[in-house]
Amino acid sequence: xxxxxxxxxxxxxxxxxxxxxxxxxxxxxxxxxxxxxxxxxxxxxxxxxxxxxxxxxxxxxxxxxxxxxxxxxxxxxxxxxxxxxxxxxxxxxxxxxxxxxxxxxxxxxxxxxxxxxxxxxxxxxxxxxxxxxxxxxxxxxxxxxxxxxxxxxxxxxxxxxxxxxxxxxxxxxxxxxxxxxxxxxxxxxxxxxxxxxxxxxxxxxxxxxxxxxxxxxxxxxxxxxxxxxxxxxxxxxxxxxxxxxxxxxxxxxxxxxxxxxxxxxxxxxxxxxxxxxxxxxxxxxxxxxxxxxxxxxxxxxxxxxxxxxxxxxxxxxxxx
Amino acid sequence: xxxxxxxxxxxxxxxxxxxxxxxxxxxxxxxxxxxxxxxxxxxxxxxxxxxxxxxxxxxxxxxxxxxxxxxxxxxxxxxxxxxxxxxxxxxxxxxxxxxxxxxxxxxxxxxxxxxxxxxxxxxxxxxxxxxxxxxxxxxxxxxxxxxxxxxxxxxxxxxxxxxxxxxxxxxxxxxxxxxxxxxxxxxxxxxxxxxxxxxxxxxxxxxxxxxxxxxxxxxxxxxxxxxxxxxxxxxxxxxxxxxxxxxxxxxxxxxxx
Numbered sequence: 001x002x003x004x005x006x007x008x009x010x011x012x013x014x015x016x017x018x019x020x021x022x023x024x025x026x027x028x029x030x031x032x033x034x035x036x037x038x039x040x041x042x043x044x045x046x047x048x049x050x051x052x053x054x055x056x057x058x059x060x061x062x063x064x065x066x067x068x069x070x071x072x073x074x075x076x077x078x079x080x081x082x083x084x085x086x087x088x089x090x091x092x093x094x095x096x097x098x099x100x101x102x103x104x105x106x107x108x109x110x111x112x113x114x115x116x117x118x119x120x121x122x123x124x125x126x127x128x129x130x131x132x133x134x135x136x137x138x139x140x141x142x143x144x145x146x147x148x149x150x151x152x153x154x155x156x157x158x159x160x161x162x163x164x165x166x167x168x169x170x171x172x173x174x175x176x177x178x179x180x181x182x183x184x185x186x187x188x189x190x191x192x193x194x195x196x197x198x199x200x201x202x203x204x205x206x207x208x209x210x211x212x213x214x215x216x217x218x219x220x221x222x223x224x225x226x227x228x229x230x231x232x233x234x235x236x237x238x239x240x241x242x243x244x245x246x247x248x249x250x251x252x253x254x255x256x257x258x259x260x261x262x263x264x265x266x267x268x269x270x271x272x273x274x275x276x277x278x279x280x281x282x283x284x285x286x287x288x289x290x291x292x293x294x295x296x297x298x299x300x301x302x303x304x305x306x307x308x309x310x311x312x313x314x315x316x317x318x319x320x
Numbered sequence: 321x322x323x324x325x326x327x328x329x330x331x332x333x334x335x336x337x338x339x340x341x342x343x344x345x346x347x348x349x350x351x352x353x354x355x356x357x358x359x360x361x362x363x364x365x366x367x368x369x370x371x372x373x374x375x376x377x378x379x380x381x382x383x384x385x386x387x388x389x390x391x392x393x394x395x396x397x398x399x400x401x402x403x404x405x406x407x408x409x410x411x412x413x414x415x416x417x418x419x420x421x422x423x424x425x426x427x428x429x430x431x432x433x434x435x436x437x438x439x440x441x442x443x444x445x446x447x448x449x450x451x452x453x454x455x456x457x458x459x460x461x462x463x464x465x466x467x468x469x470x471x472x473x474x475x476x477x478x479x480x481x482x483x484x485x486x487x488x489x490x491x492x493x494x495x496x497x498x499x500x501x502x503x504x505x506x507x508x509x510x511x512x513x514x515x516x517x518x519x520x521x522x523x524x525x526x527x528x529x530x531x532x533x534x535x536x537x538x539x540x541x542x543x544x545x546x547x548x549x550x551x552x553x554x555x556x557x558x559x560x561x562x563x564x565x566x567x568x569x570x571x572x573x574x575x576x577x
Contacts, residue, residue: 096491108504112511132495 019116022255023076025202029195030083030250033185041091041144041184048184049086052098056082059106067111077116081105084123084250087185088243088290089130092143097134101126117256120297124251124290131285139286141181149174154181155241156286159226175240183287186246189239195249206253208262212269213248213276214239220277242287244276251290257297259304268303272296331454333524336462338517343510347434348463352470353502355426359483362471364423366464368407368430372400373460374453376436380444381452389441396440400431435463470505 037045060078064071073079085101105126110118131138145152149171174180178188186192200207221238222231229237239245252272259268272292279288341347351369356362376399384392408427412419419427439459444452476482478497480489495501 100491100493108508112507129495132498133493 019075019077022203023080025199026080026250027076027083029198030080030087030185032195033087033188033191033246034083036178036188036191037087037091037184040147040178044143045086045091045184048089048091048093048095048098049083051095052086052089052102053079053082055099056085056102056106059103060111063107063111069115075116077110078106081110081123081126085126088123088127088183088246089138090141090143090182091184092140093137097130097137100133101130104129119257119300121251121254121257121293124247124293124297127290128294131287131290135285141183145181147179149180152181154286155237156182156280159237159241159280160286162226162228172236175236178240180240182241183243183246186243187240189236189245192245192249199249199253203253205262205265206255206258208265209252209258209269209272210248212266213252213273214245214269216270216273217244217248217277220274224277224281226281238277238280243289244287247276247289247293251293252296257293257300259300261304261307261309263309264304264307267307268296268300271299271303330524332458332461333520335455335458336465337513338520338524340462340466340513341435341438341459342463342466343506343513345438347438349506351426351430351433352463352467352506353499355420355422356467356471356474356502357420357422357497358475358479358481359468359471361420361423362467364411364419365427365430366460366467368404368427369433369435369463369467370457370460371407372403372430372433373436373439374456375403376400377440377444377452377456378449380440381447381449384440385445392440392445393437396437397432400433400436401428404428404431435459466506466509469509470502473505474502 034045034049056078057073061071082098082102085105086098089098089101105122108129109120109125110116110122113120127138139154139157140152141148141154142152150158155175176189178186178191180187196207196210199210217238218235221235225231225234227234227237248269252269259265272295275295276289276292279285279292283291285291339345342349342352348369351365355365376396379399380392380396384395387395405428408424439455443455447455472482474496476487476489477493478495478501480487480492493501496505
């Protein structure tokens with residue numbers, strides 16, 4: 001039994017979920033976008049993913065040895081972290097970028113903050129770190145750009161520039177199918193929808209945060225559009241650009257960073273969504289979803305304490 | 321009978337390393353984070369901090385023991401400003417050194433840093449000048465050491481240079497030049513210090529002159545030590561509670577299986 005295994009109450013039928021079951025599910029879901037990324041970008045995807053996963057596993061093993069803790073690979077968290085990071089990067093990224101992101105995620109975030117129960121999502125923090133350090137490498141999508149709908153220009157860059165775009169049946173399929181320049185494993189909206197359905201069957205309560213997150217993003221895109229298209233076009237473009245859908249399924253639903261109460265989960269998702277869209281609108285990065293999630297993770301305890309049913313409210317009620 | 325004072329080595333080990341102002345007491349973080357983006361800034365900030373700390377502590381010990389506390393604190397700030405503002409003027413006018421914007425902003429702000437006020441109040445006004453000087457020098461050196469390490473790491477890893485000389489490194493982590501990078505480095509340094517502190521304490525207890533420190537100085541050091549030990553006790557309690565919780569969870573799962 002891994003000592004860092006994490007268990008959460010998940011309904012009445014299954015009292016506990018082990019880290020193996022939890023991250024096994026997530027890894028199963030991640031294999032599908034990885035396969036699609038190989039189809040779009042070739043075998044380099046596997047090399048990038050291999051480097052990221054390998055460095056994450058190695059870093060965790062080294063950190064565990066230094067800290068005198070036991071390390072269990074079957075925990076799967078380091079593999080999950082490495083693969084998440086790789087899929088959020090472009091396929092043509094230099095190998096040192098995923099390596100540094102994975103090393104940072106594990107050595108500077110996951111291990112110092114309590115292992116698999118870290119209150120900050122390691123993969124999001126790792127991506128945010130390399131986005132700050134290697135902005136050009138992380139947001140350049142040149143590999144096989146000639147086969148894409150917009151060439152090397154990503155949807156995020158298009159929206160950031162305030163360009164007009166109208167979706168017809170042909171390019172809607174390209175956008176939803178992920179045939180636009182962007183991170184190698186996050187662009188396919190249809191696939192993310194399928195992953196969401198799988199997650200709905202396996203961990204329905206976790207999707208409350210996803211619902212709040214996507215609801216806030218959609219509402220923001222409808223009210224404050226970044227392009228001159230219609231409401232529906234803006235919503236589809238915002239959701240399919242960058243890693244937003246991927247983050248809503250894989251990062252926002254992280255077991256250790258989710259609040260316990262159902263309402264709190266929805267509000268936490270809304271908070272992350274609002275932060276993400278605000279940063280997209282006025283920030284300097286093309287894809288700030290990981291920054292928003294890290295910030296949301298940091299604000300979660302505050303959120304839980306001030307909301308009804310939170311610690312502060314309970315203390316007041318107890319005093320009364 | 322002549323009073324025995326602790327040796328400088330013991331004082332240095334306690335004040336500069338085991339109770340390091342930046343890594344343990346977490347004071348003086350503002351200049352550490354904002355102004356130590358390169359080695360030159362770190363040297364400048366370190367020198368200014370040492371000067372401010374030593375002069376203010378010595379003056380506090382020699383002249384301010386009978387002055388009310390509220391007035392004393394204002395005087396520390398006045399002394400600091402009287403030292404650092406001319407220093408900044410001298411550096412800019414006569415050395416033609418091109419100070420960065422953050423250094424220009426944070427160098428005068430050193431006059432109001434918490435390290436000086438804390439050590440003046442806790443040590444200097446309760447002890448003779450010699451003890452105040454040795455404490456101020458040790459604390460200044462401890463903080464300077466951290467500033468220099470952080471400045472070096474941030475410049476080498478963040479900008480690929482050392483003291484302005486380009487090192488032609490293939491990769492530079494620009495994030496380390498930003499404040500969050502400094503906080504991460506400080507966290508790792510604090511963890512390393514905590515890991516090595518048991519060995520340093522053992523080395524300290526072997527010191528021959530550590531046995532009979534001067535009473536007032538001993539009180540002050542005891543205060544600092546009690547803070548550290550209390551923090552450690554709280555940390556241990558939390559760890560024990562976490563272990564208990566984990567065991568209970570594992571036990572619960574085994575029962576379920």
